[in-house]
Amino acid sequence: MNTQTNYFKGLLRCGLAMTISVSMLLTSCTKEEVETSFTENSVTAEKAVTPNLLTSRSAGIGSGVNLQPSYYNSGDVSIGWNLMKQYPDIETLRIEIEPDRVSQGARWISEAHENGYSVVATYHESDQLGEDNASYLDAAANWWVQNYSTLSASGPITVNLMNEWGSHDLSVSAFASAYNSAISKVRQVYNGIIIIDIPGYGQETHTAADAVSSINDSNIAFSAHIYPSAYNVAAGHWLNNSDLDYLATSGVPCIIGEFGSGNEGDADWSGLVDHAKSKGWSILGWAWNGDGGEMNMASPRWVDNPSATSFSAGSYMSTIINKLSGTGGGNTGGNTGGNTGGNTGGDTGSGNITVRAKGVVGDEQMEIRVNGNVVATHTVSSSYQNYSVSGSGTVQVALTNDQGDRDLQVDYVIIDGTTLQAEDQATNTGVWQDGDCGGSYSEWLHCGGYIEFSNGSTGGNTGGDTGGSTGGDTTGNGCGTADNGYSYCCDASSDPDGDGWGWENGESCVVNTSGNSGGSTGGDTGGSTGGDTGGSTGGDTSGSSSDCSGIQTWSASTVYSVEGTQVSYNGNIYENKWYTSNQNPESNSGQWQVWALIGSCN
Numbered sequence: 161m162n163t164q165t166n167y168f169k170g171l172l173r174c175g176l177a178m179t180i181s182v183s184m185l186l187t188s189c190t191k192e193e194v195e196t197s198f199t200e201n202s203v204t205a206e207k208a209v210t211p212n213l214l215t216s217r218s219a220g221i222g223s224g225v226n227l228q229p230s231y232y233n234s235g236d237v238s239i240g241w242n243l244m245k246q247y248p249d250i251e252t253l254r255i256e257i258e259p260d261r262v263s264q265g266a267r268w269i270s271e272a273h274e275n276g277y278s279v280v281a282t283y284h285e286s287d288q289l290g291e292d293n294a295s296y297l298d299a300a301a302n303w304w305v306q307n308y309s310t311l312s313a314s315g316p317i318t319v320n321l322m323n324e325w326g327s328h329d330l331s332v333s334a335f336a337s338a339y340n341s342a343i344s345k346v347r348q349v350y351n352g353i354i355i356i357d358i359p360g361y362g363q364e365t366h367t368a369a370d371a372v373s374s375i376n377d378s379n380i381a382f383s384a385h386i387y388p389s390a391y392n393v394a395a396g397h398w399l400n401n402s403d404l405d406y407l408a409t410s411g412v413p414c415i416i417g418e419f420g421s422g423n424e425g426d427a428d429w430s431g432l433v434d435h436a437k438s439k440g441w442s443i444l445g446w447a448w449n450g451d452g453g454e455m456n457m458a459s460p461r462w463v464d465n466p467s468a469t470s471f472s473a474g475s476y477m478s479t480i481i482n483k484l485s486g487t488g489g490g491n492t493g494g495n496t497g498g499n500t501g502g503n504t505g506g507d508t509g510s511g512n513i514t515v516r517a518k519g520v521v522g523d524e525q526m527e528i529r530v531n532g533n534v535v536a537t538h539t540v541s542s543s544y545q546n547y548s549v550s551g552s553g554t555v556q557v558a559l560t561n562d563q564g565d566r567d568l569q570v571d572y573v574i575i576d577g578t579t580l581q582a583e584d585q586a587t588n589t590g591v592w593q594d595g596d597c598g599g600s601y602s603e604w605l606h607c608g609g610y611i612e613f614s615n616g617s618t619g620g621n622t623g624g625d626t627g628g629s630t631g632g633d634t635t636g637n638g639c640g641t642a643d644n645g646y647s648y649c650c651d652a653s654s655d656p657d658g659d660g661w662g663w664e665n666g667e668s669c670v671v672n673t674s675g676n677s678g679g680s681t682g683g684d685t686g687g688s689t690g691g692d693t694g695g696s697t698g699g700d701t702s703g704s705s706s707d708c709s710g711i712q713t714w715s716a717s718t719v720y721s722v723e724g725t726q727v728s729y730n731g732n733i734y735e736n737k738w739y740t741s742n743q744n745p746e747s748n749s750g751q752w753q754v755w756a757l758i759g760s761c762n
Contacts, residue, residue, distance in 0.1 A: 221251075221252045221278060221280060221318055221415070221442050221522075221542060221543075222251030222252045222278060222442060222541075222542065222543035223249065223250075223251060223252060223442045223443045223444065223484050224250045224251050224252035224253055224254070224277070224278075224442075224444050224445070224484070225250055225253060225254070225444060225445045225446075225447065225448040225457065225480060225484075226253075226254045226255075226256065226417075226418055226444055226445065226446045226447040226448065226450075227239070227253055227254070227255045227256070227268070227447065227448050227449060227450055228256045228284070228447060228449075228450030228451065229255070229261075229264070229268060229449070229450055229462065229466075230256065230257060230258035230261045230264070230284065230450075231258075231286075231450065231452075231462075231463075232450070232462040232463060232466035233462075233466035233467060234264070235258075235261045235264030235265075235268075236264065236466070236467070237449075237462050237466040237467070238466070238467055238468055238469065238471075239268070239271060239448075239449075240448075240449065240458045240468070240470075240471035241271065241275045242470075242471075243458055243471045243472065243473065244275070244277075244448065244458075245275065245276075247481055247484070249481065249484040249485055249486070250277070250448075250484065251277065251278060251543050252277060252278045252279070252280060252442065252444065252543075253272050253277045253278070253279055253280070253448075254279075254280040254282055254320065254417060254418075254444045255268050255269065255272070255279060255280070255281055255282065256282045256284035256323055256450075257281060257282065257283060257284060257311075258284055258285065258286065259283070259285060259299075259303055262307045262310055262311065263310075265281065265311055266310055266311055266313065266314040267314070269281065269311055269314040269315050269317060270314035270315060272315070273314070273315035273316075278316075278318070278542070278543075279315065279316070279317045279318070280317070280318045280319075280320050280355060280417075280444070281311055281317040281318070281319060281320065282320035282322075282323050282355075283300040283303055283304065283320070283321065283322045283323065284322075284323040285299075285300070285322070285323075288325070289323065289324045289325075289361070290324055290325075290326070290327050290328075290360075290361050291325065291326075291327065292326055292327050292329075292330050292334065294334070294337070294338040294341070296322070296325060297321070297322055297325050297338045297339070297341075297342045298338075298341060298342055298345070300321055300322035300325070300342065301321065301341070301342035301343070301345035301346050302345060304319060304321070304345070304346045304349065304350065305345055305346065305348055305349050308346075308349040308350050309349065309740065309741070309742070309743055309754075312350075312738065312739075312754070313743070313748060313753050313754060316738060318352060318353060318355060319346060319350055319352065319353075319354050319355065320354075320355040320356075320357070320383065320417065321339075321342060321343070321346060321354055321355065321356060321357075322342075322357065323357060324357050324361050324362060324385070325338075325357065325359070326338075326357075326358075326359030326360065326364075326367075327359060327360060328359070328360035328361075328363070328364060328391075328393040328394075329360075329393065330359040330360070330364070330367060331367075332367055332370045332371045332374070333371075333374065335359055335367055335368070335371045336371040336372075336374035336375050337374075339356060339371075339375055340374075340375060340376050340377075343375075343376070343377045343380070344376075344377075347377070349739070349741070350739065351379075351565075351721060351739055352379070352565070353379050353380065353381055353413070354377070354379065354380050354381070355380070355381045355382075355383050355415070355417065356368070356380055356381065356382055356383065357383045357385070357417060358382050358383065358384055358407070360391075360392070360393060360394075361385060362383060362384050362385025362386075362390075362417065362418065363384065363385065363390045363391060363392055363393075363399055364392060364393065364394055365384060365392060365394075365395075365399075365403040365404065365406050365407035366392065366394040366395055366403070366406055367394055368382050368407060368410065369382075369406050369407050369408075369409050369410040372410040372411065372412060378412070380412055380413075381412055381413040381414060381415060382407060382410060382412055382413070382414045382415075383414075383415050383416070383417030383418075384404065384407060384414065384415075384416055384417065384436075385416070385417055385418040385419070386399065386416055386418070386419040386420075386427070386429050386432045386433060386436075387418075387419065387420055387421075387422060387423045387425070387427065387429055387446075388421065388422075388423050388424060388425040388426070388427050388429050389423035389424060389425035389427065390425065390427040390429065390432070391425065391427065398425065398426045398427040398428075399427045399432060400427070400428070400432070401431070401432065401435045404432065404435055404436055404439065408439060414436075414439075414441050415441050415442040415443070415444065416432075416433060416436045416441055416442070416443040416444060417444055418444060418445075418446040419432075419433050419443060419444070419445055419446060419483070420445060420446040420447070420451075420455045420479070420480070421455070421476075421479050422446075422451075422453060422454060422455040430483070433483050434483075437483075437486075443483060443484065445457070445479075445480030445483060445484060446480075449461060449462050450462055454476060455476055456474055456476060457473070457474055457476055457477045457480055457481075458471045458472075458473070458474060458477070459471060459472050459473065459474035461474075511548045511549045511550030511551070512550055512551070512552075512575070512576050513528070513530065513548065513549050513550065513551055513555055513573065513574065513575050513576075514546050514547070514548045514573065514574040515528055515546070515547045515548075515549075515555075515557050515570065515573050516544055516545070516546050516547075516570070516571040516572050516573075516574075517540055517544070517545070517547065517557065517568060517569060517570045517571065518540060518541065518542055518543055518544045518545065518568075518569050518571075519540040519541065519542050519566065519567065519568055519569070520542060520565055520566060520567040520568075520569070521542065521564070521565050521566045521567075522540075522541050522542040523539055523540075523561075523566070524539070524540045524559060524561065524566050524567070524568050525537065525538075525539060525540075525559070525560045525561040526538050526539075526540045526547070526557065526558065526559060526560070526568055527556075527557075527558040527560050527610075528547060528549050528555065528556075528557060528558075529555065529556040529557075529558060529610070530549070530551035530552070530553055530554070530555055530556075531551070531552075531553035531554055532554075532556075535549045535550075535551055536549045537560075540568065544571060553614075554612060554613070554614045555573055555575060555612070555613040555614070556610040556611070556612050556613070557570050557573065557582075557605075557610060557611050557613070558590070558605075558608075558609065558610035559590055559605040559607070559608055559609065559610075560608060561608075562590070562605075562606070562607050562608040565723070567604060567605060567606050568590075568604070568605040569603055569604055569605075570582040570603050570604075570605065570611055571603060573613045575613065575614075575615040576615060578615055580613045580615070581603070582602070582603035582611050582613075583601055583602055583603045583647060584601065585600070585601065585611050585612060585613055586600045586601065587600065587610075587611065587612035588600050588601070588602055588605070588609070588610075588611045588612075589607075589609030589610055589611075590604075590605035590606060590607045590608060590609025590610060590611070591604050591605065591606060591607075591609075592604075592606040592607060592724045592735075594758075595726055597609060601647075606723075606724065639669075639672070640672060647669045647670070648669060648670055648671070648672040649669035649670065649671050649672065650669075651759075708728040708733060708761035711726050711727060711728045711733060712726075712727055712728070713727065713728050713729065714727035714728065714729040714734070714744075714745055716742045716744070717742070718741070719739075719740075719741045720736045720739070720740050720741065721739050722736075723736060723737060723738055723739075724736070726758065727745060728761055729744070729745045729746055730746055731760055731761050732745075732746070732757060732758075732759070732760050732761065733757075733758040733759050733760070733761060734746075734749060734755040734756060734757055734758060735755070735756050735758050736754055736755055736756075737754055737755070737756060738754060740754040740755070743755070745757075
């Protein structure tokens with residue numbers, strides 16, 4: 161059936177109220193006005209929705225909010241981090257980046273990570289939203305190929321390939337074909353999950369679900385956008401819960417990439433968001449700031465004052481926060497018992513032992529063992545959550561399904577009220593250190609292995625990390641803990657770029673300008689009066705050294721796709737933290753950069 165109907169997109173960015181006298185109002189979630197016509201999409205026969213498909217897998221990200229800083233003051237805006245931190249259910253930021261805002265985007269991403277948020281980065285071309293031209297999507301893919309390394313150098317990002325490409329009447333085959341071409345290009349530089357906005361401004365759930373069998377890449381997630389104006393043309397009705405159920409039959413992870421109360425229409429946006437939450441989907445509210453209309457959580461709006469030095473909660477804040485409530489730290493996967501802790505991150509189970517942990521991919525398998533016995537097994541999401549059990553004795557937290565990009569990050573374990581930081585523990589059989597699995601003093605499990613905790617063991621508190629009688633530090637990794645909670649670097653050479661941050665034992669560290677890498681009375685691992693390796697009067701500040709004969713020399717033409725690959729360059733050894741190509745290790749090592757300095761060659 162072909163039906164011609166005119167529709168308008170609400171002009172949110174200019175804050176216009178429009179009276180529409182047409183048979184259907186198909187206002188999208190975007191911020192530009194568009195008037196056009198469409199032909200109702202032909203879709204396959206309604207597929208049976210079976211109960212076991214109604215909950216889609218998590219996309220591996222936490223819930224949070226959207227930002228659109230590109231339009232204001234050339235992207236030089238104040239985010240309002242202090243205000244944002246007052247709302248702990250915000251875990252993830254979806255940042256829309258216009259093509260000419262790469263350097264600004266890198267700064268936004270860096271600031272987000274510095275303030276503890278994960279990032280979904282979205283290519284956003286304001287005059288191409290809702291268009292079916294495949295060349296627009298190809299241009300987005302080419303932009304990612306050119307700029308991914310710059311953006312990811314500021315911190316890890318999840319790629320949302322393009323904001324709202326594809327109209328309401330885009331065919332299933334055209335949708336799949338265009339994304340097959342675009343995804344293959346992005347895979348040249350990025351191997352993580354790719355988020356795809358479903359067509360029709362994020363509302364054509366049937367088109368996306370029917371296309372998934374024709375999309376060649378399985379490491380994708382679908383993103384729907386929900387507003388009162390959301391209309392599903394393929395199904396012929398205002399978006400409803402059955403449409404989200406249908407999208408879940410795709411079998412790929414699903415999220416609500418945008419939601420808000422603005423625009424006119426009859427879709428029950430609030431009920432739809434609640435339904436998505438019940439399915440374990442991450443939800444991202446529109447918008448923290450950057451909407452040209454009234455859907456701004458923070459005040460002042462950037463359209464009014466992009467350089468404000470302080471922000472307060474606007475009247476719209478509670479609209480989004482009330483929906484995010486209960487998602488922080490546990491609800492993104494729907495597979496760990498849900499979130500019952502609200503703003504504190506959620507708890508699973510009860511008992512005198514609590515483990516706080518998160519994964520990288522979002523499907524890591526974690527075992528909690530007490531005195532060598534497995535007492536609980538959990539599938540861990542990519543947001544921190546608390547897992548509680550009962551028992552007495554030595555606790556081991558283990559990663560049991562290491563493969564691909566799976567890693568487990570353990571924040572701490574509480575045993576009978578005593579908090580033991582993971583980075584203070586001497587036994588870690590799963591951290592990647594010195595070119596192999598196994599080491600100590602890290603909260604990361606990169607390999608199949610465990611971190612061991614026992615009440616009262618905090619990492620060497622009686623003189624030397626490994627046995628010196630009067631020396632050594634008593635906190636952190638053996639070199640002290642800074643006021644911000646990070647360990648001090650044991651080796652000053654861990655900060656080659658001089659930014660005050662280093663990388664040791666698989667994690668960031670702070671350079672201590674007062675010097676704690678080998679004082680006069682003790683070392684990190686040494687004897688009673690020695691330095692790092694037992695010297696008589698001081699510590700070794702020259703860094704670790706290794707024979708580089710078996711380590712490949714870095715090459716600008718080589719793609720280093722496997723995390724933990726070691727290379728030598730200008731007499732030093734570096735290790736990559738994620739996918740990289742043509743990024744010089746010497747100038748691209750640091751806290752949020754792709755290479756970590758491991759040590760020097762003999």
